[in-house]
Amino acid sequence: MFETLEPKSPDAILKLIAEHQNDARAEKVDLGVGVYRDADGKTPILKTVKKAEHWLVGSQASKAYLGSRGDIVFCDAIEKLLFAEGAEDNSRISTVQTPGGSGALRVAAELVVRANPDAVMWVSDPTWNNHVPLLGEAGVKLRAYPYYDTDSNRILFDAMLEALAAAKEGELILLHGCCHNPTGMDLSVAQWDQLADLVTERGLIPFIDIAYQGFAEGLDEDAYGVRLMYDRVPEMVVTQSCSKNFGLYRDRVGALSFVARDEATAKTVDSQALYVVRTMYSLPPDHGGAVVAHILNDADLREEWLAELAEMRGRMNGMRKLLVEALQKTAPEHDFSHVEHTSGMFCYLGVTPEQVARLKQDRGIYLVDSGRINVCGITEGNVEYLAESIASVLY
Numbered sequence: 560m561f562e563t564l565e566p567k568s569p570d571a572i573l574k575l576i577a578e579h580q581n582d583a584r585a586e587k588v589d590l591g592v593g594v595y596r597d598a599d600g601k602t603p604i605l606k607t608v609k610k611a612e613h614w615l616v617g618s619q620a621s622k623a624y625l626g627s628r629g630d631i632v633f634c635d636a637i638e639k640l641l642f643a644e645g646a647e648d649n650s651r652i653s654t655v656q657t658p659g660g661s662g663a664l665r666v667a668a669e670l671v672v673r674a675n676p677d678a679v680m681w682v683s684d685p686t687w688n689n690h691v692p693l694l695g696e697a698g699v700k701l702r703a704y705p706y707y708d709t710d711s712n713r714i715l716f717d718a719m720l721e722a723l724a725a726a727k728e729g730e731l732i733l734l735h736g737c738c739h740n741p742t743g744m745d746l747s748v749a750q751w752d753q754l755a756d757l758v759t760e761r762g763l764i765p766f767i768d769i770a771y772q773g774f775a776e777g778l779d780e781d782a783y784g785v786r787l788m789y790d791r792v793p794e795m796v797v798t799q800s801c802s803k804n805f806g807l808y809r810d811r812v813g814a815l816s817f818v819a820r821d822e823a824t825a826k827t828v829d830s831q832a833l834y835v836v837r838t839m840y841s842l843p844p845d846h847g848g849a850v851v852a853h854i855l856n857d858a859d860l861r862e863e864w865l866a867e868l869a870e871m872r873g874r875m876n877g878m879r880k881l882l883v884e885a886l887q888k889t890a891p892e893h894d895f896s897h898v899e900h901t902s903g904m905f906c907y908l909g910v911t912p913e914q915v916a917r918l919k920q921d922r923g924i925y926l927v928d929s930g931r932i933n934v935c936g937i938t939e940g941n942v943e944y945l946a947e948s949i950a951s952v953l954y
């Protein structure tokens with residue numbers, strides 16, 4: 560049977576990580592990886608996570624199955640984080656815990672296809688690479704809307720609106736809640752407002768993927784789009800990840816929330832979501848969700864976590880600024896100022912695939928072909944080398 564299968568090429572990022580690991584040059588730099596790193600190049604376990612894990616080990620009384628929804632305390636806490644503590648009426652919202660944001664995306668896609676086998680979803684060009692297989696392989700028909708202009712390093716907002724004006728009623732539109740991956744360029748408040756008008760006028764269904772809440776400006780600021788759409792539309796989908804903001808990458812913690820027209824429909828969709836989970840993986844892993852729930856519900860730990868989140872955000876913004884300043888010295892006739900206007904871990908540097916190849920070969924600097932960099936790879940120790948290397952491939 561297996562002879563019918565064709566080999567699949569490995570994920571481009573995994574290949575890049577392996578190449579970086581095998582590079583013997585001391586000055587090598589990894590700007591490709593998709594995780595947060597501190598100034599020492601480590602992906603730390605948050606102190607609040609360690610504390611919550613100690614608490615969990617000491618207090619957990621059973622490892623018996625939870626239901627397909629996962630931990631209801633976790634689901635409730637995430638719902639508040641997304642839709643605001645005081646969301647007046649949450650009877651239209653339903654949330655299930657999922658294995659990471661990826662799990663949420665896949666369960667959501669399966670649910671969408673169950674509701675409408677011909678469902679169409681508009682995704683930004685470019686978008687996170689995994690959006691396409693996670694959603695497309697479930698049977699959602701994907702269309703692209705323009706999002707980013709690599710020449711001017713700006714959002715193509717007018718072109719985006721123009722493309723979406725052709726979307727038909729009931730079609731979904733995938734939006735990145737904040738820290739757009741790969742470009743790092745987010746919609747402004749005014750642009751979200753304008754988009755909400757178009758979405759309501761055309762009867763589109765927002766599908767918001769928010770994998771970096773707290774990495775751009777703050778928990779509430781980063782949820783602006785989610786809360787705005789919740790106020791304006793009858794139906795929407797939100798996929799969430801705790802991989803980055805809690806640093807729980809390998810523990811697989813995320814959530815899928817959907818908003819239905821009314822409470823009765825929400826209950827039906829909820830039962831379908833639980834059924835989809837049962838057919839895919841039965842129930843999500845518990846550990847990370849229990850950790851998150853404890854941090855969010857313990858006032859002191861929550862405060863401490865907010866400070867850790869602010870520290871990560873501060874480091875990313877600091878490194879962005881440092882790189883732009885260093886590039887102003889090494890490549891003064893090139894404009895890299897857009898880098899400072901991006902959010903989260905990623906942005907497009909603005910280099911060609913050929914320049915990416917030269918950076919790798921000549922300088923041991925690793926980034927993906929699109930020129931996307933993870934600013935966490937920048938440190939005070941390597942920023943000058945980076946700026947000088949980038950300048951060397953521009954000419």
Ligand SMILES: Cc1ncc(COP(=O)(O)O)c(C=O)c1O
Binds near residue numbers: 658687735740769808
């Ligand atoms: C835009 C976006 N959505 C979702 C995810 C899912 O992350 P995870 O499945 O690790 O929680 C990621 C991770 O990189 C992402 O960048």
